[in-house]
Each structure stands twice: as structure tokens, then as C-alpha cells.
Amino acid sequence: MSALIPRPAMEVAPGAWHVPGWLTLAQQRELVTACRAWATGPVPIRHTRLPRGGVMSVQTVCVGWHWQPYRYTRTADDVNGRRVAEFPDWMVRLGRRAHLEAYGDEHAARDHTPDTALINFYDGQARMGMHQDKDERSSAPVVSLSIGDTCVFRVGNTETRSKPYTDIELSSGDLFVLGGPSRFAFHGVPKVYEGTGDPATGLSSGRLNITMRVTGLT
Numbered sequence: 001m002s003a004l005i006p007r008p009a010m011e012v013a014p015g016a017w018h019v020p021g022w023l024t025l026a027q028q029r030e031l032v033t034a035c036r037a038w039a040t041g042p043v044p045i046r047h048t049r050l051p052r053g054g055v056m057s058v059q060t061v062c063v064g065w066h067w068q069p070y071r072y073t074r075t076a077d078d079v080n081g082r083r084v085a086e087f088p089d090w091m092v093r094l095g096r097r098a099h100l101e102a103y104g105d106e107h108a109a110r111d112h113t114p115d116t117a118l119i120n121f122y123d124g125q126a127r128m129g130m131h132q133d134k135d136e137r138s139s140a141p142v143v144s145l146s147i148g149d150t151c152v153f154r155v156g157n158t159e160t161r162s163k164p165y166t167d168i169e170l171s172s173g174d175l176f177v178l179g180g181p182s183r184f185a186f187h188g189v190p191k192v193y194e195g196t197g198d199p200a201t202g203l204s205s206g207r208l209n210i211t212m213r214v215t216g217l218t
């Protein structure tokens with residue numbers, strides 16, 4: 001059996017940290033189980049409709065607050081009108097640990113209180129175009145966890161969707177935190193490498209991404 005060798009965190013852009021292999025296999029399995037339950041209800045996972053009529057290629061389910069383009073609501077008015085699942089305390093603790101891992105600031109990590117998670121499922125064809133996460137009223141960092149297939153994650157700049165940007169690979173168990181000067185940087189997922197995930201995570205195919213955010217809403 002090979003030992004897991006911790007790899008160092010890397011600052012990909014100012015305030016944007018990549019921590020490869022942050023989640024253990026057991027933690028990934030627990031997250032997959034939780035996400036699978038959320039995907040069935042109270043609000044089922046779905047392809048989000050875009051204001052101009054298109055649909056996103058990823059499927060999304062939310063906890064805490066329901067996201068649709070430009071707004072967060074407690075009820076999923078564009079799906080079945082039901083209130084989304086509560087944001088669990090264990091996820092707040094996970095978000096705080098991720099914050100501490102990225103920035104090493106115990107005080108700031110204790111104050112970090114995510115209240116929503118967007119759970120995205122990518123099949124082999126799904127992609128996410130370059131966008132900014134700016135529907136939150138808070139500039140607290142966005143914590144992102146990846147499970148399953150490896151993808152190319154593109155981290156750009158705060159001004160345009162195009163260059164300069166940096167492409168990295170996010171693999172199963174990786175943590176990525178987008179905060180500080182990069183909090184509102186454009187970012188996206190131009191490619192998923194189908195079939196690269198380990199089914200031992202509980203995900204037999206595809207890629208799961210969980211972003212925990214602070215909405216700043218009450």
C-alpha cells in the first residue's frame with residue numbers, strides 16, 4: 001500500500017490557493033453520500049436555466065440558499081418551489097478548516113461562516129464558462145472541493161473573461177480557495193477528463209464540485 005504524501009499548497013494567483021489531495025478518501029466518500037441525498041430532494045438536482053433561455057451543461061443542487069443566475073433565495077422558485085436543505089454545521093466547520101489551510105489565519109478562519117453550497121455535477125461533456133461569483137453580498141473567500149474526474153480549472157483576472165489566465169488541474173480530493181484580490185476573478189472549467197476518477201470515492205463516473213460560500217444575506 002502506498003502512503004499518501006502531502007503536497008504543498010500553491011498560490012495560483014494572489015489570494016487563490018490550490019491544496020492538492022486535501023480530502024481523504026473517506027471524507028470524499030462522506031461528501032458523495034451527502035451530495036447524493038441532496039440531489040434527490042427537497043429540491044432535485046437540475047440543469048440551471050439561464051436568463052437568455054439556455055441551460056447550463058452542469059447539473060446543480062444547492063443547500064442553505066438556492067442559487068439561480070443573479071440571485072439567492074431560500075426556496076427553489078425555478079425548480080419546485082420548495083425550501084432547500086439546511087446548510088449543516090459540519091459544512092461550516094469544513095469551510096473553516098479549508099479557510100485556515102489556505103490562509104493560515106486562525107482568527108479569520110473562526111469568523112468564516114459559509115451559509116450556502118452549490119453542488120455541481122459534471123458528466124464528461126459538461127463545462128463551465130468563464131464567470132465571476134458575484135451574486136453574494138459578501139467578499140468572503142469561496143471554498144471549492146473537487147471529487148471524481150480531474151478537470152482543467154481556469155483562473156483568470158478580475159477584468160475580462162480572456163487572458164491573462166492560468167490553467168491548473170483539479171483532481172479528486174483537491175481544495176481550491178478563491179479569495180483576497182482574486183475573489184472576483186473570472187474562472188471556469190473548460191475540460192473534464194472523463195474516466196479519471198476513482199470509483200472508491202463512491203462516484204462511479206463524472207466530477208462533483210462543491211463550492212461553499214458566504215451569501216451575506218439573512
Ligand SMILES: O=C(O)CCC(=O)C(=O)O
Binds near residue numbers: 118144146170211
Ligand atoms: O467546478 C468548479 O471547479 C468550479 C465551479 C464554479 O466555478 C462555480 O460553481 O461557480
